Amino acid sequence: MTTIIQNVIDAVSLGSLYALIALGVALVFSVMRLVNFAFGELIMVTGYTMLLTEHFPFAATVLIAIAVTTIVAVLMERTAFRPVRGADPTTLMITSFALSYLLQSLATWTSGPLAKGVEMPGFFTANISIGNVTFSALDLITIAVVATLVCALALLLTRSRYGLEMRAAAEDFKMARLLGVRPNRVIALAFAISGVLACFAGIALVANSGTTSPMIGLQAILVGFVASVVGGLGSVPGAAVGGMALGCVRTALLVTLPAGMRPYTDAFLYTLVVVVLLVRPNGLFPSKSQVARV
């Protein structure tokens, strides 16, 4: 029983981290049809900002990291993606691929290819025991923070004018423009929010490994990319569900696979993903704007 509870907590924690990343990818995709590979490098920016400010009080580190990551996200849109806006999705995707490579090489150039240790406050590594079940504090913090963020995002999207504009832009960009939604503002806002989400994902990843490296975002963006496609690209709630599902399935595979097969966990996971895509090429919850009409 105790192992089951622990496994469930692990699964939900991993799932919420994946959901966070998938939301960041899906939000930008929904408004401008861009699969942003460079989202992973936003996580990297968070990692290095935390490294530079590690001796500040933790709250200050977090605030500075949020500010820096959000600014980089908005700058990214302004410099690289605005000139190619409206190109076909493949061109956009390759542009983000190039940008991601650029930021990664810049990080390698300035601080070397190796991972660097980041000092984190002690409470992340603590364990909390209730009865004979032991939880890792990091898992619980991740779940709580992601739950708060998802609620805030849901409120923003459904209850505010900006959220309404963003959802309108996601559904039909041309129509939204005709009705007075400013394209630059709504896209910049989507990037800013995805920057905030990337920052929290980055903090969780750094807290988890205690290090930051130029490659820190790679695994994350793959997961986010896969989760948002499985959930249904263009659908924001779908991305959250896709991320959670991916995290839970991955934990389940880790627990149930025999020890000899464990290195291949991700191979099974991605095979499952391909199977899901074959059955539902537009993902589990396809957004209305993505279904091809002839």
Added chain:
Amino acid sequence: MSKTIGKVARYWGPPLGLCGLLVVIAKLGASTPEFEPTTLTMLSTVVLVVGLFVFSGNSGVISFGHVGFVAIGAYTSALLTIPHLQKSFLLPDLPGWLAGASVDPALAALAGGVVCALVAALIGFPLMRLAGIAAGIATLAFLLIVNLVASNWTALTGGQGTLVVPLNETVNGMLVWAGAAIAIAWVFQRSRWGVRVHATRDEPVAASALGISPARERLRAFVLSAFITGIGGALYGHVLGAFSPGPEGSFYFQLTFILIAMLVIGGVRSLSGAVLGVIVVTALSELMRRINADLQQVGLAVAMLLVLIGRPAGLLGSKELGWPSWLLRRTPADQLDLTPKKEEELSREY
């Protein structure tokens, strides 16, 4: 008679031009020993990018998974060419028939191509039903799986360690391989199958209405593309001399990025663009390396971004190199402009 010669010359103009260009560059490069490794790498990369072009260029579906075929080709050839003695301590757990295998490098490269073509036929059968971003994800999943298997199947690949393979490629031999790859890609592109797969790229709805199945046409391109990429992978492995799997290894995002960058910079829709992209990017990174080795990758990424912003269709767009127009008598076919107008008609939605 002269009409036939004209026809043949007209048909083979672009591939001959490309091969000529490669021969000149390779001979110039190989004349200084310092540039010989770069020349060999460039020629093996030509085979890889032409392989990628056969699928992505003709079908319009971007593949993030072709480096998986590069890895399969390289490992197949490695297993067939590493000398027996070396194999016994590099890969002690190899099954007997493989441990004793030692074949000619050219045959080993072909074997790499055949293994890749078989794998492509197997995975392409379901995957080719996908298009657009879903196809991108599915091919990416293939790359990740190949990488995991290469890192963990220790008996066959030596696991995470580095595999040392014989350095047995010559500039002349590589020129033959590159020329063959270009010729195959050209014949495919101009064949009935090529035209059909172009139709599924440019007008998927119209193509389906005419009874052309996108999945079947893409699968053909995919298998041929994997065959060429597998051969290229074998050659690339022998040019590297030593390679390893894993995220920091030889066959992962780094190589994926460079191959796609070459294809995109040259022009995804043109075979000449694919070859030109390799030449331009190789020259550029060689130049950067001389100025400042650390800036090589940064420079490459900036160059790619600039090309994407300035010329989203690549340097050549969908044009092919050919005879200068004053050499050719114009035929009615030339008056027809068959190049798709898609690039100019970017939706102005945003």
